Amino acid sequence: MATILVTGGTGTLGRPLVDRLLGEGHDVRSLSRRPHTGTEHPRLRAYAVDLRDGTGLDAAVAGVDAIVHCASTPTGGDTEAAGRLIAAAKAADVPHLVYISIVGVDRIPLRYYRAKLAVERAIEESGIGWTVLRTTQFHDLVLQAVKAGARSPVLPVPTGVRVQPVEVREVADRLAELAAGEPAGRVPDMGGPEVLEAWDLARTTLRAGGRHRLLVPLWLPGPTFAGFRRGDHLTPRHADGRRTYAEFLAVRCA
Numbered sequence: 001m002a003t004i005l006v007t008g009g010t011g012t013l014g015r016p017l018v019d020r021l022l023g024e025g026h027d028v029r030s031l032s033r034r035p036h037t038g039t040e041h042p043r044l045r046a047y048a049v050d051l052r053d054g055t056g057l058d059a060a061v062a063g064v065d066a067i068v069h070c071a072s073t074p075t076g077g078d079t080e081a082a083g084r085l086i087a088a089a090k091a092a093d094v095p096h097l098v099y100i101s102i103v104g105v106d107r108i109p110l111r112y113y114r115a116k117l118a119v120e121r122a123i124e125e126s127g128i129g130w131t132v133l134r135t136t137q138f139h140d141l142v143l144q145a146v147k148a149g150a151r152s153p154v155l156p157v158p159t160g161v162r163v164q165p166v167e168v169r170e171v172a173d174r175l176a177e178l179a180a181g182e183p184a185g186r187v188p189d190m191g192g193p194e195v196l197e198a199w200d201l202a203r204t205t206l207r208a209g210g211r212h213r214l215l216v217p218l219w220l221p222g223p224t225f226a227g228f229r230r231g232d233h234l235t236p237r238h239a240d241g242r243r244t245y246a247e248f249l250a251v252r253c254a
Helices: 014-023 057-061 078-091 111-124 139-149 168-180 198-208 223-230 245-252
Strands: 003-007 027-032 044-048 066-069 097-102 130-135 154-158 214-218
Touching: 003 014, 014 027, 014 168, 027 057, 057 078, 066 078, 066 168, 078 097, 078 111, 097 111, 097 168, 111 130, 130 168, 139 154, 139 198, 139 245, 154 198, 198 214, 198 245
Parallel strands: 003 027, 003 066, 027 044, 066 097, 097 130, 154 214
Antiparallel strands: none
């Protein structure tokens, strides 16, 4: 068994990944700005480290066999945080760095996507053995987006946009497999089992939550939403996920 560090270990993806790695018998280090709570396990060590300044990072990476970098924020700072992580990993001779990215980061000019692509390239050029997995949007993200929009009685829905939501626990399973293996470079993308219209996703989410909102079609201009309308964020050839969005809602909204 290996010693594996998970950055963002208390996040939407990090928490099920930590649980999966522990279940497979690995020694796990969970790195987050807030210590890991709710999982008491003799092979789990929590490190309160903010990658924005890197204090305590050297101790967290010392002696690990692999790092899975899940920590990320749309508000900015990902490239700088990744730079600190890469430097610490190189200094500690970590042999394998796994990174979770997003399908379409090389095609859609969204600021957050550009940052994810920059991190991919920094990892590829780091000299460390690396693996990059790109996935489509998590079920949880779709649910959060609709719930946020539903705070108003009128819910605008982007026209012509489709989404391929994937179950976060299935992504965690794939990352656990990759982290336990040898560096593999850019592996095949991973998407959910269905490509669905944003309109249908909004309507299904509202119905599952027992909410009634007026859905209004919204045309969004610019190259970013042109890319979304083209489907540059989709990977229908790699619809490897099994759990559908409706199945996810049936559990979350029960």
